[in-house]
Amino acid sequence: MSAVTGTADGAPVGEPPLAPAGGGAKGTERDGRGAGRGARPLRWLPLAPATVLLLLFLAGPIGYCVWIAFTNTQLTGSSTSDFVGLDNFRRAFSDDNFRNAVWLTLVFTFVSSIVGQNTIGLALAGLMRAASRPVRTVTGAVVIAAWVLPEIVAAFLLYAFFRREGTLNAVLDWLHLPSQNWLFTLPILAVSFANVWRGTAFSMLIYSAALSEIPKEITEAAEVDGANGVRRLWHITLPMIRRSIGTNLMLNTLSTLSVFGLIWAMTRGGPGTRSQTLPVFMYDQAFLKSLIGYGTAVALLLLIVGALFSVVYVRLLKVEV
Template identity: 30%
Template structure:
């Protein structure tokens, strides 16, 4: 029995079960209760789910989250790739300062979400004290309602999140680009492939697995983002920037509604798992081809 690796995995399984599986099961269990943080005891019920799916607010929340995640992920992937490509090209050309660029981009990734929310809050401030609005006023424009107009607020929050996530995306893309074989690239050049052709037929296929991992990580990260949104808009104005993760926080910590918060958390978990499976299935298969 000791010849197999399984006994050695037992401690890991125990730890995973205790810190990962157990909390998830608890959340699922709580989502079928009417538990709140003010009274002891609870009953098992489907009310939390019924409430969530039938009340006004659920569909707008899904819509807001979908917009936020879709545009965040697309632009983080794109911007991350462009920055990484620039750094790699810079290194190839022995340009000075590539390390500085890499490090300074990384700083964005190291700043806590709440701080990012506060910083962007200063930028977006709608009085003359707001940095962007002040800049606009010097050329006779503005003020722009960055945070008090429902549509602008969602755009503003998404833009701040793109800025925040680009750094991480860049790190992965950079790592991916560094693995592209120079020989193959040289061979492509000798074969007369144009820059676009090299990108399409050599670089992108080579880093496809990294792009997939990047896509999964930043998608999940964006779905789970609430700290930055909370600091920047608190979900407002109205609930125009209330993404699923923030709604969980509001339900549990501001309305003390544990059952409903847990039910929303289960929905978020299901969305994350389904999305990951779809990515793996669709993109993973393409990668193999």
């Protein structure tokens, strides 16, 4: 069983065939061409431009972020910046608005990424395997179009959809269901659904690939043994695609944690602070309230959470490089 599992979702990717050892081993044999030993470091020279850019514009800001987070820097002048130790973090943990932002970020991530994108993506991928071809094509096109549209356009579309005068309420009226002002009464749910609308295609594509890797014989064998749909899903399909589920959840969560434009354009974190997730809170403190030091401390916390997820993700992949 474990061997089968390995092939079934060990390679949910299947993009270009990788020749991990081959290329490298041949490469080392290949430099007896006149250049000799002196040229060995030179052949790593092409790495330089990328490395310089990454150090300057990615590692640099991260280092700067760590430094600023421990100071009381304000936007109004750099002369006032002093080292304040852990004050920013202490302040954050006793700040009601910060705790509110953490809570809303958890709700946003749980509803939109873990429940929404992941489950709907899996359901769509499964249903598409059973559906007829035209339906499958149309569904794929519509869901993927929502994904490819620029973030800010998606935000405007869903703003129009959830407004009091918007399409959702029109549909609810037509069904004789109670309508309400979604962006005011349940702003965090509205932006979560917006994120589901925008991000489900990604999970759908991943699960489609993973499901197509499951050998037909296995599902057929289970069918012959009399396992019904739910049992087949629970005991066969889900275990076989568990690695894809893991990576998908991880990547969804990471991208959901850093959603800013969608929320900013739809609600600006409001009304009040009722849809203010951590990125919006960070922006609000650093720029609108000019507390760069405090905002950066929040950013650093976000970065650490992201980094932890990334480490888990890299380990989960067990990449061969």
